[in-house]
Amino acid sequence: MRLNKRVKSLILPVLIFSYLITFLGIYQIQKQSIIHFQSSEAKLQLNQLVANLNLYLSFADTYFPALVRSAELQNFLKIEDKRFKALAIEGNLEAAIKELDDVSIGYLSLSILSPDNQVEFYYENSDDPFSEIDPRIPEIVKKRRETFTPSARTLIKHNGSIRLVYVRFIDRYTLRQPLMKDWSKAVAVVMAFDIKGFDQLRQTLKQTTGRISELYAENQPLPVSGAMIQVSHAIPNLGSIYLEVDNKFIQELLNELYLRISVSFILLTLCSYIVLNNLIKRYITGPIQNLEHEITEVLEGHKQQPLPYKSDDEVGSLSRVFAKLYSQLHGAYEVTKEMAEKDALTKLYNRRMFTRCLERVLHRAEHNNQKVGLLYVDLDNFKFVNDKYGHETGDILLKAFATRLQDTVRTTDIVLKFYDHDLARLAGDEFAVLLHEFNKDAVLYKVAERILSLFDNGFTCEVGHFPISASIGIAIYPNDGANPTELISNSDAAMYQAKHAGKNQYAFYSQELASQARRDKEIETELKKKNFSEFEVYYMPIIDTKKNRVAGVEALLRWHSKALGFVSPAEFIPIAESRGYFEAIDLWVIQQVIHDSKTLLELFGNHLKLSINISSAQLSSQLFSEQIAKLFNQTDLTSVVFQLEITETFEIQDLTKVENNLHDLKKLGLSLAIDDFGSGYTSLVQLLNYPIDTIKIDKSLVDMMVDTRRCAMVIALIKYCKQQGFQVTAEGIEREEQASILIEAGCDYLQGFYYAKPEPLSAHIEKANSQPIIKKSS
Known part of the structure; x- marks a missing residue:
């Protein structure tokens, strides 16, 4: 059979089959587009509602x-x-x-x-x-x-x-x-x-x-x-x-689409068949050769992308298919590139891409003798939100912050003028802002202040309002780091210093900051090990002012680390609380005091009250309260009086849960005390709502008593507490004068180095028969 006759008998079925598949695909795509468009329109109308x-x-x-x-x-x-x-x-x-x-x-x-x-x-x-x-x-x-x-x-x-x-x-x-x-x-x-x-x-x-x-x-x-x-x-x-x-409305649109697709399919098939029959001889070999040349140019890299032919013959169709395929492959490449460079959640640079970007910026800054500023941003209390409200809420919060961070850094004004920047999400709740080509160092703290302003009175996003703030560390090239690793590390150190100083603020890098940050990191690393063999409980006597005897002892935790030496409670307690390690430490101390209670009663008498400090950071946890209850339920509370002292080094987030947990602990027969009153977060209103038995006046207030006016204020505070039915203990007594004034003011108990220092149980046993603790006040 001749080629022209063979073409006539073959080309129509081929055209029908090819266009049918194509238009079926188009129909499915357009159908999904219609449904998607109507769904989007419905969502917009829902949003309007x-x-x-x-x-x-x-x-x-x-x-x-x-x-x-x-x-x-x-x-x-x-x-x-x-x-x-x-x-x-x-x-x-x-x-x-x-x-x-x-x-x-x-x-x-x-x-x-x-x-x-x-x-x-x-x-x-x-x-x-x-x-x-x-x-x-x-x-x-x-x-x-x-x-x-x-x-x-x-x-x-x-x-x-x-x-x-x-x-x-x-x-x-x-x-x-x-x-x-x-x-x-x-x-x-x-x-x-x-x-x-x-x-x-x-x-x-x-x-x-x-x-x-x-x-x-x-x-x-x-x-x-x-x-x-x-x-x-x-x-x-x-x-x-x-x-x-309404499904009828959707079906009408689909029927209209089907009609247009069908008419287009029939018309295109007929036209293609007529044109191809008339022009096949003229446009069969030349276009094939041109197409081969075009593909070769693209494959060899001489052209960036193929130009599809406008003709409707087989060569033109093949050219368009190749162009479409190339476009899809190029699109897949772009998507893969974005996945490799961007954070999937926030669409900011990831750590790998940010480091490469930082390398380029530092290289350019070195040649142009320019400064580069790096702001390391960490979200305070994000773990609390993530644990309490779930990871989905945490992800929404991070996305909202990333969007607002871009808007904040993108802002320009007369003070900042114009500068370039890059943003990245380095880890879970850690972000980086890279500023370069700026004119004044004022840009850095201005941007830091703008970022902090996002957290005025917490952070609000589409899923709620949360107690989130930010700690920002700032390092400047070349003074604070000559390469990306040093600059990131030093800005991280400055961020930890801002967090250590109270959060919701920014700090510039310095050698002192680096030293403190390393110390905090070392303490955190050792705390993670939970090696309780390095901890020891010291006991500090509490004196009954009326009966002039030891009324109780307060259990104080001391840490002698093999790696770090002696670590002050003022150092490790805030770190343990903020990192979530203090729950296990509190439970260990309670177990140790319960274990030592029999010996302490033998030393000081059955009237003794055993005071144990627990962190207020744990009081909003129902599980922690249940664990405390389980420990004390195994103890004979009728023969031993235990008192839990609530420290205030950590601001309480959920007051309702705290009150409920305190009432549950009170039902166990435990005595409750507010420790360090006057220097923490407890207000007088909360004081009346809490089921508290004892108020412990902080040493800072006792030290004020050298001033007559302030002494009167402290005495008035003691009398107020007494009028509310609380027992009052004063801490930090170091001089006889302080003891005399406090006894006269009505303090029930006194505690301090004037009477006795905190010592381990073994030391109390040795001193039991050698020297008395009680001192007479003149």
């Missing part, structure tokens, strides 16, 4: 607390005579509420319910003089009261619209959240209002785009439907917004 709802939530979150604390509400709750309430109070209260009419939210009501769930006051912004409270509101209040929920917000439906209900329980006289003991007396303040704009937006979406949306309460399950596209968004402490796209 969420934003609209958040306006109402923001309004309620702002206005409702202010209303609860208002003078009108306070007067209303405090006046008992109902006649005077109506005449003197309700008018002012309703006038204050009517100011809300300027906010276009439709229906709004305010009600106050008594402890027995009776309506004391009801107001709504309607013209109906006989309006009554929604009967569902007392039921909501009743359920919240039964579950001891201080405040809550929920959803109810009314005539097809959605109504938000805010409930807050307050003490009638203080307007604050009631204590648990006063819960039965708390009144409920309830605000309910229609989210009119939100409902209108939902109806508009349904009528114009066929989007069906609904708002579900927190305890309502989301519907299970056969919709191809359905999205939802969780509203914290409220519920979820759900939106779905």
Whole structure:
């Protein structure tokens, strides 16, 4: 058969098959694109709904607390005579509420319910003089009261619209959240209002785009439907917004796409067949040779990418396929390159790429005689957030910080002028900012201050507000390092110094910083080993001022490291707390004191109280409290009095959990004391809420007593504690004058070098019969 006839009989099936596969692929791709586009549009519309709802939530979150604390509400709750309430109070209260009419939210009501769930006051912004409270509101209040929920917000439906209900329980006289003991007396303040704009937006979406949306309460399950596209968004402490796209609407788009693809397929196949039949002889050999030459040029590297032919013959098709394949391979290469250079989570440079970038920058700076600044940023308390809220929350927080870090460093102004920068994520919560081609050193601390400003009052991102801050170390080339390794290491050392100095600040590198950082690293390394054989418990006597005898001993931890020598508690305790090592140390000390308790009672008498320091960093851990309970449950607490002294070297993050754990420890029969009072974080309000037996006045306050004015202040503090029913112990007594004043002020116990220094148990045994501890105060 001749070639032209063979072409006629073969080319049509080949064209049909080729184009059919191509258009089927195009159809599948376009189908996914349509679905993806509609899904994205649904998410945007959902976000619009969420934003609209958040306006109402923001309004309620702002206005409702202010209303609860208002003078009108306070007067209303405090006046008992109902006649005077109506005449003197309700008018002012309703006038204050009517100011809300300027906010276009439709229906709004305010009600106050008594402890027995009776309506004391009801107001709504309607013209109906006989309006009554929604009967569902007392039921909501009743359920919240039964579950001891201080405040809550929920959803109810009314005539097809959605109504938000805010409930807050307050003490009638203080307007604050009631204590648990006063819960039965708390009144409920309830605000309910229609989210009119939100409902209108939902109806508009349904009528114009066929989007069906609904708002579900927190305890309502989301519907299970056969919709191809359905999205939802969780509203914290409220519920979820759900939106779905009608399948008929999607199917209409797909049918239209199928029709266009089919017509395009038929037309292209016929045209290609006619053109190829007429031009095959003319365009068969020459184009093949040209294509071969083009491919060879690309493969040999003489051209960067192939130029596809515009012709519709086989050679043109082959050329386009090759160009497409080359484009895909090049795209895969770019993706692989990004994976090798960028951090997968934050899309910043990874450590490997950042080091290479730093090498180039330092090489250029050396030739141009320029400085290079490296800021090493570490997120404080990130481990706490990661452990408490989960790694997913931690990842979202890191991504949010990376985005804001880019925006912060990218900012330019008159002070900073223009400079170049590179950013990287070096490790889990450690980031680096490389600044070069800047004119003034002021750029470095200005950028550091801007980064720290991201953490004013913590850090807020899409999943919540967290107690996160940053510690920043700054090193400058060439003074602080001549190569990438030295510069990174020294900026890391400066960062640790900033963290050691109290966090949420920045520090420049210096030799002193390096020495301190090495020391901290060495201590941390040794602490990781948990070699408790290097630890020893010392006991310091506590003197009863009334009975003039040893009333107790305080267990103090001492560390004699084989590698580091003697390590002061002031050095290793903050490091152990911040790195999470102190839980095991606390438990070991408790076990050791329990083991020594029999000998201590024999030395000092059965009246002896054994005091053990525990870190406040552990008090928010339920597991740690359970481990303490397990240890003391194995001990006869009826014959031994143990006292846990809560140190304040670490700021407590979750006060509610701390209070609950302290009450659980108190139930075990343990005595509780606040140690170093006056130098830590405990406020007087927390002092009254904690189930504390003893207050230990810090040595820094005792030392102030040389000043008459400050002495009076310390004495007043002691008397205040005594009036609240606390026993008072003064620490750091070094002179007879201090002891005399403190005894006269009413201190129950005294402790310090004036009486006895802390010593190991063996030393106390040796001295038991040789010298008395008690000293008479003149």
